[in-house]
Amino acid sequence: QEVTLKLHQFLPPQANVPKLVLDVWADNVEEDSGGRIKIDRYPSMQLGGKPPELMDQAIDGVADIVWTVVGYTPGRYLSTEVFELPFMMTNARAVSHAYWEMFEEHMKDDEFKDVHILGTWVHGPGMFHTKDPVERPEDLQGMKIRGGSRSVNALLTELGATPVGMPVPAVTEGLSKGVIDGTTIPWEVTPALKVPELVANHTEFEGHALYVLTFVLAMNKAKYESLPDDLKAVIDENSGLEFSVFAGGTQADADGPAREIALDLGNNIITIPADQTEEWRKRAQPVYDAWLEEMAAKGKDGQALLDQARMLIEKYTPMYTN
Amino acid sequence: MKSMMLGLSRFMSVLGGLVLSFLILLTCTSIAGRLLNGFFHGDFMTAIAPGLSDWMLNLGVGPVTGDFELVEAGVAFAIFAFIPLCQMTAGHASVDIFVSFMPERLVGFLRMVTEVVFGLVLVVIAVQLCSGMLDKIDNRETSFLLAYPVWWAYALSLFGAVAAAIVGVYMGAVRVYEFFTHTTIIPEGTEAGH
Amino acid sequence: MTDLQIGIYSFPALLLLIFFRVPIGLAMFVVAFVGLSLLEGVSFPLLRLKNEVFSTFANYSLSIVPMFLLMGHFATLGGMSTALFRAAESFLGHRRGGVGMAAIGACAGFGAICGSSLATAATMGRVALPELKRYGYAGGFSTATLAAGGTLGILIPPSVVLVIYAILTEQNIAKLFLAAFIPGILAALGYVLAISLYVRLFPDSAGTRPPVPWRERLAALVDVWPVLLVFGLVVGGIYLGWFSPTEGAAVGAAGTGLIALVNGGLNRATLIESFIVTGRSTAMIFFIVLGAAFYNGFLALTKLPDEMVSFVVSQGFAPLTVLVVFLVFYLVFGCVMDSLSMILLTIPVFWPVIQALDFNLLSMEAFQAHRAAEALAEGVEIAQPMLQSIQEALAQGVLLTKEQIDALGIRVSERLLDRINMEYTAIWFGILVLIVVEVGLITPPVGMNLFIINSMDRETPMLETYKAVGFFVASDILRVILLVAVPAITLFLLPM
Numbered sequence A: 001q002e003v004t005l006k007l008h009q010f011l012p013p014q015a016n017v018p019k020l021v022l023d024v025w026a027d028n029v030e031e032d033s034g035g036r037i038k039i040d041r042y043p044s045m046q047l048g049g050k051p052p053e054l055m056d057q058a059i060d061g062v063a064d065i066v067w068t069v070v071g072y073t074p075g076r077y078l079s080t081e082v083f084e085l086p087f088m089m090t091n092a093r094a095v096s097h098a099y100w101e102m103f104e105e106h107m108k109d110d111e112f113k114d115v116h117i118l119g120t121w122v123h124g125p126g127m128f129h130t131k132d133p134v135e136r137p138e139d140l141q142g143m144k145i146r147g148g149s150r151s152v153n154a155l156l157t158e159l160g161a162t163p164v165g166m167p168v169p170a171v172t173e174g175l176s177k178g179v180i181d182g183t184t185i186p187w188e189v190t191p192a193l194k195v196p197e198l199v200a201n202h203t204e205f206e207g208h209a210l211y212v213l214t215f216v217l218a219m220n221k222a223k224y225e226s227l228p229d230d231l232k233a234v235i236d237e238n239s240g241l242e243f244s245v246f247a248g249g250t251q252a253d254a255d256g257p258a259r260e261i262a263l264d265l266g267n268n269i270i271t272i273p274a275d276q277t278e279e280w281r282k283r284a285q286p287v288y289d290a291w292l293e294e295m296a297a298k299g300k301d302g303q304a305l306l307d308q309a310r311m312l313i314e315k316y317t318p319m320y321t322n
Numbered sequence B: 001m002k003s004m005m006l007g008l009s010r011f012m013s014v015l016g017g018l019v020l021s022f023l024i025l026l027t028c029t030s031i032a033g034r035l036l037n038g039f040f041h042g043d044f045m046t047a048i049a050p051g052l053s054d055w056m057l058n059l060g061v062g063p064v065t066g067d068f069e070l071v072e073a074g075v076a077f078a079i080f081a082f083i084p085l086c087q088m089t090a091g092h093a094s095v096d097i098f099v100s101f102m103p104e105r106l107v108g109f110l111r112m113v114t115e116v117v118f119g120l121v122l123v124v125i126a127v128q129l130c131s132g133m134l135d136k137i138d139n140r141e142t143s144f145l146l147a148y149p150v151w152w153a154y155a156l157s158l159f160g161a162v163a164a165a166i167v168g169v170y171m172g173a174v175r176v177y178e179f180f181t182h183t184t185i186i187p188e189g190t191e192a193g194h
Numbered sequence C: 001m002t003d004l005q006i007g008i009y010s011f012p013a014l015l016l017l018i019f020f021r022v023p024i025g026l027a028m029f030v031v032a033f034v035g036l037s038l039l040e041g042v043s044f045p046l047l048r049l050k051n052e053v054f055s056t057f058a059n060y061s062l063s064i065v066p067m068f069l070l071m072g073h074f075a076t077l078g079g080m081s082t083a084l085f086r087a088a089e090s091f092l093g094h095r096r097g098g099v100g101m102a103a104i105g106a107c108a109g110f111g112a113i114c115g116s117s118l119a120t121a122a123t124m125g126r127v128a129l130p131e132l133k134r135y136g137y138a139g140g141f142s143t144a145t146l147a148a149g150g151t152l153g154i155l156i157p158p159s160v161v162l163v164i165y166a167i168l169t170e171q172n173i174a175k176l177f178l179a180a181f182i183p184g185i186l187a188a189l190g191y192v193l194a195i196s197l198y199v200r201l202f203p204d205s206a207g208t209r210p211p212v213p214w215r216e217r218l219a220a221l222v223d224v225w226p227v228l229l230v231f232g233l234v235v236g237g238i239y240l241g242w243f244s245p246t247e248g249a250a251v252g253a254a255g256t257g258l259i260a261l262v263n264g265g266l267n268r269a270t271l272i273e274s275f276i277v278t279g280r281s282t283a284m285i286f287f288i289v290l291g292a293a294f295y296n297g298f299l300a301l302t303k304l305p306d307e308m309v310s311f312v313v314s315q316g317f318a319p320l321t322v323l324v325v326f327l328v329f330y331l332v333f334g335c336v337m338d339s340l341s342m343i344l345l346t347i348p349v350f351w352p353v354i355q356a357l358d359f360n361l362l363s364m365e366a367f368q369a370h371r372a373a374e375a376l377a378e379g380v381e382i383a384q385p386m387l388q389s390i391q392e393a394l395a396q397g398v399l400l401t402k403e404q405i406d407a408l409g410i411r412v413s414e415r416l417l418d419r420i421n422m423e424y425t426a427i428w429f430g431i432l433v434l435i436v437v438e439v440g441l442i443t444p445p446v447g448m449n450l451f452i453i454n455s456m457d458r459e460t461p462m463l464e465t466y467k468a469v470g471f472f473v474a475s476d477i478l479r480v481i482l483l484v485a486v487p488a489i490t491l492f493l494l495p496m
């Protein structure tokens, strides 16, 4: 082959995203290039460093392609947080679609100018997994919760809970040792962390979800530019809007089987109906205000971004709801 | 020169130790806050002394926010700060058995090359850490909970890394001088700290 | 040269540097740097260093290391090592080989509050070596006893090596500590047996001391209370869920520091001394961690670990054969390598292989029986004929039917069983690896514990120590065989 690309990410190879999204993408690229591109896959941070370094590894060319959580590097990609705000997210395909559109319009040549982005997506609905049931905002009073993102941590503080910072793999031990009373993650991740065995209650929101994380599949810019035009075309062909929607959708589809495990165990799954979500959303207003302020401090019009994101999500949600 | 370097190394060790002690106390405070927070939120206290409970909770009795990221930043500094003295007292783990069969001159030569390379490595580490810090200043990355700029933590570590590089280069120079003049300035494995 | 060849040649290059007395961390760092430059150009390793050194050091889980080291030093300042030895000696000293056994007992006690083997060896060496000499113990026998006793520092939890293993294999630190407990006690008992055998074979090698009256024994026992307090607080706190193991290290350091302060052992001078001693070991350990992280990143790029995993798996070796080969590898390399570097270097390669094999530590029958027993103990309502059929099935050790499982209301899926088996395998393998790398600390010619203790005793030639330590190494090897043959010893305390 002509070109070998190093794909680096933080999950083990058998996890959902590497197996169902990244491998599929890489296999397609290899095949479409007629074997001229080879993609070496390095799971579990094998090439060294900790997950927050992935973005810099792509920028510096230590890895050619990385998959990473944008929120691992807080403060750097503030615009993507518009999708991470509480109760913005509806459905992973719709939000991933909106995310790609807004990425192209607002972020590509601005915040992400140092890398070549191949895909932008979000996971399925983020939610609470707690020892004691959470049905109303007041129930969170005094609970120690691992928040999945900056926005969730801010919301937890608003609601009188104590956000506890810990990396995802520490959640299992945190729950079993009582260091935390609950955690926020999507269903998909719960089996690997043994969450269904450790908590009895799960709180989902109908309509707009509690939160999501934003992901990117990013490529080193110089490496991309160095490819001959026909190979660039192969990469382009497999990336962008369609891939982003596929990635977000595939990840969200893994929520179902995980939810089954909790049901198997006889856990209590609480679904907050859409009309009650409004009460929660009101309590989240200060989180929105803080984000708008931060955006303003960077000279960006957060409100315009927020309005557009809402508009696009409303527009695409029916498209992807079966 | 030697006493100055030794002084610097000891100073950095003590500084690292103080930071480590601070992290220990911080962690204990955080645990105590978390346990008390649970206690005042518990059924027992809210039933018998609701006023006291509310008062304590409103005072902010709870885990220290961001203890996790403070420990990470602090312990990185402490480790960098501990390197200089380890350098001066030949504290790094190595395998002695094979050189004991070699002529002394060869051993001296190997020691010289090793310490020069070590000094060089510590300089490279400090320079690259500085370059990493400049990136972090540029991209304004912050920590997760406390949202302090990440480059602060880098800068703190850089302070330790520079001291390590200075001592590393000094030790390299000492071993070169010792090799060519057949002298001993700093005996190996001295417990210079005691 | 292909990438794979570069990876393969890096091994002899690394060993050569180590034989030339290049510090192990530096050797790994340099080999990785050169290797990465060959693979990707010299700017590649430089770019990695921008963030990687910082992120390797800024590691929350690893912050446990300097804290446990400081805790061990404070414990000594607080007089805990002396108190432990006095208490053990007052009970055992009058027996044949009793003072040596007391030293082992005191090492075990100290190991319960110290996470490092070298620190345990050094501390107890300082306390017990003069006593052993006083009661006529032969030089080599004394040093070998203490060197072996020192290994209890990492065998009995807390243990720095286990923390590193837990991080590398993404396992629960608290469970690993729990699993290490029984094997650790067995280690101490094995050493006591080794001593009693030694003094029977060489009666001239040890004397006895006069018996101590019971009143004094009890008084000595009372002096041990700070050790019990700290151990109880740290271990109890971790298991009661008051704090995580990492936080437990901070609690332990603060607790021993406080006791040292109250006992008058801690003042400005000794505090500075503690920082310096802790700092030196910390810098040493973390430079090895850094070198190994850098080297492993390089190896991954050469694809060598992948090739090795697929080779071993494709050969279709029996799982037990692979396990034994790995353990023997550790024993052989342990003669010349340092324990921490061995773990850091090999686990990223060996663990995926072990993970790919099926050791079947928990069978479906046993799993069902355990869950059924739990359910029956809790008192499920079951009709008499059904209950009888369940009890028969359990007695015969056969699989339960779906109706029986439903009647019991238990959950026993294949997937759940696989998950438990994977965790059991990780923990069992971790404890076995812990023991075999620890043996490396006392196997000639290069054994860090042997060096430390021997340097405290100028009159004893190294060769005498080498000769006597064989008995302890033999006891270690027998214990490994026992634990391989009976995994339940290690897994006994773990929740299912």
Ligand code: NA
Pocket (backbone or CB within 6 Å): C110, C111, C112, C113, C114, C115, C116, C152, C153, C154, C155, C156, C157, C158, C159
């Ligand atoms: Na220990």
Ligand code: NA
Pocket (backbone or CB within 6 Å): C334, C335, C336, C337, C439, C440, C441, C442, C443, C444, C445, C446, C447, C448
């Ligand atoms: Na050895």
